[in-house]
Amino acid sequence: MRHLSQLGLLLAGASVGALAVPASAAQTAATVQAPAPLTSLVREVRIPNTVFKLQNGLTVVVHEDRKAPIVAVSTWYNVGAKDEPAGKTGFAHLFEHLMFNGSENMPGDTFKWLQEMGATDENGTTSADRTNYFQTVPKAALDRALFLESDRMGYLLGALTQDKLDNQRGVVQNEKRQRYDNQPGGMVYPEVYKNLFPAGHPYHHIPIGSMADLDAASLADAQKWFRDNYGPNNAVLVLAGDLSAAEARPLVEKYFGAIKRGPVNTPAQASVPAATGRSLVLKDKVATTLVSRWWAVPGMLDKSTAALDLAGSVLGGLASSRLSNTLVRDEKLAVQASAGASAMHRVGTFSVQAVVRPGVDPSVVERRLDEIVADFIAKGPTQAELKRASTSLVASQIRGLEQVGGFGGKATALAEGQLYAGNANWYRTELDRYAAVTPAQVNAVTRQWLTRPALKVRLEPGERPATDEAKGGTPSAAGAPPPSTKREVPGLGTFADLDFPTVERATLSNGIKVTYARRNAVPLTQMALSFNAGNSADAPTARGLGSLTTNLLDEGAGGMTAQQIAERREELGMDYSVASSLDRTVVLGSALSANLAPSLDLLETIVEQPSFAQADFDRLKSQTLAGIANAQKDPASIAARTLPTLVYGANHPYATVGAGDPAAVTRFTRADAVAFQQKWLRPDNLEIFVVSNLPLADVRAQLESRFGNWAAPAGVAKGVKAFNVAPPAVSGAKIYLVDRPGSPQSIIRAIQLTDLKSNADILTAQAGSEVLGGNFLSRFNADLRETKGWSYGVGGNFSLNENNVAYGINAPVQSDRTGESIAALNSQIADLYGSKPITEEELGRLVSSNVKSLPGQFETGSAVLGAMMQNAMLGRPDTYQEQLGRRYQALAVGQLVPALKAAVDSQRFTWLVVGDAAKVKPQLDKLGIPVEVIQGR
Template structure:
């Protein structure tokens, strides 16, 4: 379960056929903003049960799935003094079983093939969501209704104590990040004591310790009634189908109290300055103002103004402080409206070697200039276009963290209008420079809360003392017996047919059509990646790729950013182990000019020396940040311990600082010419437009692209990985005062990445591959020592690694390693996969297939993975048959052939003073090493 401190404007819609402009009608200009806005719709119908439950239904028949989303009108702003964190704690308890479904909620969602499932708590609401196959809709509605109306009989003291520990470890995990403590200072100082937004949703350790069973029972009774909730169903269903189902499962639940959220005014500016120290590589300056909430008439102006000031890639602050004056390595500005109030925040990471006071002064000057002159119409248009384009690109997803169900539920809950998102879009399109200027003058001219985060030692965390004596433990009601409905017949995955074309220069085009939204998603994939780097050039691929859109042809980096924003397009670059990729997400109405921009970026990078130095400074600061973040430290160290320092897969995060410092422009150009070239490229496209329309456009931009004369194509040199250890060694990195330890256990395997690895991956699901896995159930759901434990096979083209990752509370580090070892040994020994585990993993992997490939981005990723690993085009459609053919013995054998319980290398990143005595008792050699 995940906290959501900021509730972003996540919109989605349908009915956009008018935007799918035929290629013959496409010109080089961007589609006008009013044209983009007017057809963004989510058709819906609303009805209410007699008990007060509000139901919103949106029909979308593109896939046989339905998003089921329940939003309760209660969040952390509703918590009384002394009970902070209750809303979030209860969110966790709602996943621990109800009266008629007593086991972990994820057990049942796994059986029915749910995807995009979770729960979150914000200041203003608590929500629970899952996308389920249409055949499982009855059961999903029963499950949600059972925990809405029939939960208390299943809430026990043992469950409360366990989830209290889990939540406290979730808090430790967030606090453990460099800068993770800033949020507490912001809310406690910006909003005075007694203000609903004075504390964050995670709550305090002391209040969590004090929570009694009677407290949580009362919280449920007071807040989790049908007349305090909104149910959204979006997908393969209509209102006529939905009404009898909702009545059947929710109709008997009785009304309860309705939470009326307290009005919360915007407090006066504090003008306070706070200095903090933490494990950060550079000074971070944060300025925060309180602003109105999402229903205020000035919110749209503040949001778009924030984008122009510091949210867009072309923003004022970025252009001045990062690109031109090079005083900061990063800068941002944004408005974050909550229901009643919100935050406006400006943040700058000072470039090492620059005086923070100089950056403070320039921030003051740039803010004053923006408020005095306001934004231009062109800047506002770009900001609004980006908002609308993001909306359109999210149309495919019915549920999840940001699909259509989110927009409908948010509008209904906060504005009593499921179509509220339409008003927000219309406001974006209408905002004028004068309105932005007026809003900024009203709210952002007062002295903000200033926080200066400096490199140094952070204060030691305040650890909980343990649950206090329980008082007034309530008596739960007797369970209410209800019949759990069966599931219907699950639909099979209909993966799109892959079509191909070849450009004149030999570039192969792989294409799939998806017509639900007028969007084209594309990837230019190069056979390069981090494996193309020499051992003494770690970071070269990342730097070369990162500079592609920082100046190309006759366009500066600023102009490239502006052009993307004008078009509502997004160009991304990056490298995995085996591939370097340039991606384009474009509105199909603007595809032609978006492809023109992509062509320039890919074929004509300038690698200007000034841009190289700027991006180098950003990269080095990023490396320094990784070297101070426990998770970053682990990610940088473990690959070389497993693969050996000279292996192509021994990558270290963003690269080696020493190597990055020494790269010249010739090095960058050399990488580009050897690897980022047409004879080393493949194109993947998912679009609503047919291939017959796309091919001529791709041919025009990329078909005549030629490899550089006289430059040989790059080749990779793989060496054998070192032999797996025959006995474990523990490496320890000291992070003083860390409230958690990050444990990683990893090894190389002999798995053939291009072979049949279904059974091997199935075995990992049992061990650590999902929420119900053995190690997560043990360390989180049974012992409460961690917020989440996972394991996975890292499948690359030339080898497969395996890793277990476990962030645990510091005082349980040694015990956690013992527990992990025990679980691995048991599974590979006499306690192999059980019948229940086999049935669960088969049903989950088969029934989730339609939901897993609901979106174009998921289809694109599958196409690229199939190409990398030599899989057939219909591989995804074969998965159901392959999983149904699994048996316990085959999985056990495959896992034993892949993993050696004695072959792990262990890495622990934590407070050595607390941790090393625990490790010394385990009987393994312990080596203390430095971050790299």
């Protein structure tokens, strides 16, 4: 059921181990305690729903979920990139953008209206098969949300102008630059589809389209596209949340019933094309070679899709997969290997890929990749492998059901089924198929589809061919828009306050604090083992040691190998990851509550008994260095790695360098990792946070039996961070430029340190910052994206670190507008501080959004978990989130600018630009700010 493929060079961040100690009783239990049966897990996945259809053809699906006073509103149109005629590639995606630019009765940016409603998870996306728009709104705003969706479905053309088309064309072209043209390896995805599906095939091109076709898009094209494709009879509306079908139907009739049917739309049909067995050699600014194999396979409704998906998981999708175990762990030929199926509506793809380890002949990796695939096709998976893959998939579905909307919640599952299969309960059919797949079925479908000649792709380091650039659209005559239909925008109801769950506390026998909240929406227990470490625990000469050490934790522990740990996690349906911020290292575990006991057994083993085997250490160090080398080719990563040292100075704890300084990582030894673990990843430096459907007494008892007797290592002092180092003084603005020849886009970043204290009351300054750069309607984004069209998105906001507060700006822009963009950002700050202060309208919108959206912001257990951790680090009360509504409503417009101005000096920014110096430096030299060309990190 993974319908989106993952492609690109990923940082080879696996996991690593720690101290070798005797296996505990808990570990012994972990090897024998059986997980809950897959059949019982499948029974947990239920989304009861009611389906009805209006006379105009609109299909409506309603799911009732009363856990919070919110409703997901998700509108899916049965039109996507596969339906675009020749010469109009990218048009479905371009029109998705246009539908956010206001309708006849809700003019202006749609996000203005959504903010007034307190919407969360608001967005729109385009795939090969469909276009969707979604938002989760407070129940009190449901009428207005339905009005909004109905107005852009039935009353859009009167508000569609040439100016809007020109602006959004520029935004989309900058999205193409950012995601594909300026991204190392970004050309692989479009080249694969171009070669896997022949010219004329509906899936020959990807949704972003070509620069030339985007240039050619006219207003007449846009009007026709809307009339042909966006009628109610070509759409599915899903409402999921705090309402019943009986409540929903009259509302839908009221707002959508008068919209006339559109033309009969028959989305493009497509079959799996013949395999050509082509070989492609591509070159780009990558540090390591990527080799891959691609096959066209059937689409998501085909009976073979479940078996193909599970084949991908076993072969290369799971942590225990064959490709990872053979190519990465055992033979050490690759730093990363993966496989997977991606099912679209009519067709799908199956791919295997490996990132070649530096120094290894890519031909050797390709040969072994082909041999492993051939062996898998010949022998098929084992029953144990299939069970792990199915359990992992079902567990992922259960986690997704906690959310009513967003990119992957219950509304998405219902909409996909209704749109593609004509059955909102299609997710049940899919799950049943996954649960029933046998090794013989996997063997049969792989023999049928993967023995066809594969498309072979090799991406090598080198100079990328020049990308097509935009030449600008030409306005053309458009048909007359229909006369505007006046409709009254409905009012808003009474909004419910946030009911943040009650926070409870306990202490284990050894002093470990446990902070807990109960959530009953799904049978999950989510845990965060938060160590007071993070990137700031690294010594200046050892940047990356903490990251390498924590990544080793699950590479071997308690007598278990990395493969055995991965297999056990998958058997249990357990999620595990490590996240490092500047201030904390957090081991995250998400367990099905039915499997909590064995999941905690495994988590305890990983955290308390890591092995740090020399072979694992050597392999992970090599993977880390390869990941750093790739990051040094990516413009956004270069900026993120370079800027902290410029701002903080080389010796400050916050002068972090991404995954690390390659010179330092090269020097690290196993003993260094062991020493870091003993100093920082220890019980007297730990706090545990839990959100669960189980009561605290049960959770505490289970935590006590695993972690309550964990002792700090004898004779080893707990680590202490060196925050006595002062950042360098800044007397004025300065621009640093990192040359990246050929970049069609520049990454602009800026930071300044403030005198604010993160544990103080800085809400007023944060509110001012939000108006300036903190959301979609901010002045930064409204100017550079929505007015000028120079960027796909611009933002600026405070970062609340434990030991300081920084203000940063992030602005990727087209390269020929780099200098003007910095000038525009500075102008926006000057205007805010001077002639154009924050208005009552801006404050009202900000307050409305931040207050009304609170219930939606904390819908999920993971959001509650994050809030509890931040409250603990910043010394906030447990009721902080519940206080926010009252505090926002008390703000006065005259307070915001002075608070922001006192914190952020417009003349003290340290700017960093990563771009083509030949094009960019002459622009920067005109700004009157000192410019220095430097090497990136």
